[in-house]
Amino acid sequence: MPTVRRISHQFLERRGLTTVFGNPGSNELPFLAELPASFRYVLGLHEGVVVGMADGYAQATGRPVLVNLHAAAGSGNAMGALTNAVYSRSPLVLTAGQQVRSAIGLEAMLANVDAAHLMRPLVGWSGEPSCAADVPRSLAQAVFEAELHRRPTYLSVPYDDWAQELDDSVAVTLDREVRRGFAPTEDQLAELVGQVSTARNPALVLGGDIDAAGLFDRAVALAEHLALPTWVAPSPHRLPFPNRHRLFRGVLPAGIAPVSTALAGHDLILVLGAPVFRYHQHVPGPYLPEGSRLVQVTDDLGAATRAPMGEALVADPGAVVEALLARTTARGGETGYVPNPEPATAEEALHPEQVFAALRETQTADTTYVVESTSTNSAWWRQMDLRQGSSYFFPASGGLGFGLPAAVGMAMGRPDRPVVAVVGDGSANYGITALWTAAQHRVPVTFVILRNGTYGALRWFGGLLGTPDVPGTEIPGLDFTRIAEGYGVPATTVTEVDELHAQLKAVADGPRLIQVDTQLTTPE
Template identity: 40%
Template sequence: MSTVRDETMALLRALGMTTIFGNPGSTELPMFRDFPADFRYVMGLQESVVLGMADGYAQGSGRAALVNLHSSAGTGHALGNLFTAWKNQTPLVVTAGQQARSILPYEPFLYAERASEFPRPFVKWSCEPARGEDVPAAIHRAWAVAMEPPCGPTFVSIPIDDWERPATPCPPRTIHTHRLPAPEAIAACAADLAAARAPAIVVGAGAARDGAWEEIIALAQHHQARVWVAPMSARCAFPENHPLFAGFLTAGREAIVRQLAGHDMVLALGGPMHLYHVEGHGPHIADDTKVWMIGDNHVHAAWAPVGSAIVAQVDRAVAMLLNHPAPIRPAPPPRALPAALSDGGMRDAHVLRLLAALRTPDSIIVEEAPSSRGAMHDHLPIIAPDTFYTTASGGLGHGLPAAVGMALARPDAKVIAVLGDGSAMYAIQGLHAAAQWGANISFLIIKNGRYEALHNFGRQFGMQQVVGTHFPELDFVHLATGHGVAARRASDLARLEEALRWSLATPGPTLVEAVVD
């Protein structure tokens, strides 16, 4: 008779989940007995790296990825990037080992107490099946819930002795999850758009997840509406070189009101428009401004402080909006361009301007350099769909492994990981997986020798010194070569150009350490 392992592997194959990301312990090894030849196992040298790689792979492929972790300790290590996957709305099925059922009453070594509760609230659904033979069905349900909008991670705890239990087949079922908006709601939104004097569109990560790039361009042109990027958006949903592109909203209440002044109608697509990072006061939007929000996450609709909401897929909703007429409006004035950079010195802005000049527009940027985000907005425009990814949670340690997962999901593309030196150290072990799999990644480390983001916040709080935040001793060339990745260092623009040209032209993983002022 087939075992739980046999039927689980057959189910995973049918679901297209033949790449497994993991860092196993003793309670997970029976899952991999007689590992199928058509599967691949991607090892991460720390569980947060495993979760980050799976996140990047799932976002790059558009399908749920499977993660296998050790019981409590391994799951605990992964929680930071599980939180990021939750905020990214990334579909993941996370499995973790558990000790044998027969010894669970005695609190055995390396067991998980209340295993299904541990990863909450950062999973959509979790369980430890009541019987071993229920494991395939639990994994199937976890996959279905992970893929149902709003997507997100799920969790299944599996006792070590379940894999050898007899089991019956668990064929996958077809589950359609597309959300169509109500025509009357779209008509009301379209009427407000048409009546507006100066409408604006705000795009969030959900618009990119729903593949609404072309539809949003058409809608913006249809209404001559300026397009802003939502605060802290983790994806790109509109070309940043388009004449209607307006810039990036700041994650602060007063700033959003100020930036959207003059717009009497705002349509937020694919994510929260009012995402705040600092405390603010006063109104959330000007009194005479109407707000509509369209996205697949009902939670965003529930906590939005103002406006009306439609819970639906962005691409389908925008396509319906395009069927409604728009008045003839003059084109709004283009946004003011950033000030020109001087040629002296080597700041992060110089590094990102040079990268923009040398990279191809279809290369994929995976970014985790928080203190350089403003410079990136000014000097590294994203102009093609599905070419920018970052952490939606703000937690560090996601970008480097996510770039590895992205490269595995999209092997024909060049992935460029733009990382701060502090961010890179959260998950530096991910370089090992990049080397093992020959991932086509250019790692660009912007090295300023400290946690610059904390220094920026310290100045806001009136602090003259932020203790314990300097690390000038780090040597990323040696760290990279120690993991099997070729690397070069540059401390001036001439050497940086040479190093970047080498990295971008070299297949497989390479690293450039850019030492900035």
């Protein structure tokens, strides 16, 4: 008779979840035993890095990915990184080992007490099977929940379950299929087409879900078809529209009043694939400018129900984009791209704009950038020219430690595209052990570390909040070249623009790290 382990491995194999990101403890070893040859186990040296790599892999592939964590302590280590995966809507399937069933109530060492509640409310579903025979069904539910809701799930399994034998009837789980569909009705489409067609001055706001769904080019076509000035929703974790396009108006500010000010004069605000809105700085004011109407189209039920204003249509944004293209009269919008300005310079170090201009000038158009440097984002958008989908990724909840691991996962998930991680020196320390995994698997990522010796975003917030004199914002004395070499990644420091260009043009057959001293800048 088949064992729980065998049936579970077969189910995962049939569903394509054969890349496993993990950091195992003793409770996980029985699941990992007899792992089929088709599986690839990617070891991370810290659970936060494990989840960050899996997040990048899931965003790159658009498919669920399996994460294998230890019980309570290991799962707890992963929760910071998990917040990013929640808001990027990454379908991670987190599994964790549990003590043997007879020891859970005793709270033996490494027991995960009340395991199903540990990761809530972050995960969309969590559970622990009621008995060994229920493990395959529970695992299938974890996978399908992650796929349907595009949100991480968590399954805790007592380790003595894996070797239990099952009767052949459990094999029916292997053939299960669960499909998703949110097609808008004809009446809903007709109403939306009418709203857009009769609007005097409509505007378009796009969110990261547009890029995740592969709608980057179709969003461009819609904006040009209807001559729509286009913004990206606040706090973007992906770029859904070319940032140098003539219709691009920028990333909306992450405050209530500034959003309203930015959208003033538009009678209809059509928001596709985004919450309304992911605010950050608390700047109260009217949610919308006077005389405007907001219509949100999203397949995220939570984003639709928690919004404080506007109308929401829960539907596939792709179907809505195609309907608007087919059923509205073209208005002849602007096409083409605007040139980048000359980069700003600095006296004692390179200005971040010089670094980003060098990336733009040396890297191919299909490069994927994983960015975790908040204090330089104004410089980033001034100098980069991103015209393809899946070109930009940022920690979706602002949780530090995303950049280095996610870049490794992205490069593994999409080996056909070059990957560059642009990470600040403060952020880099949170996920630094990802360098070891990159070296072990010879993942071809270019890590660019911007070193300014501070937590730059905190310095900026200090001014914003009227607290400029707080401690803990300086981080001098870090040398990432020596750290990287210790993990097995070749590294160098550059101080001149020409030297930076030369290093970025050099071809590498594995990971490399370039440390650049930069002037401190602010997000705005």
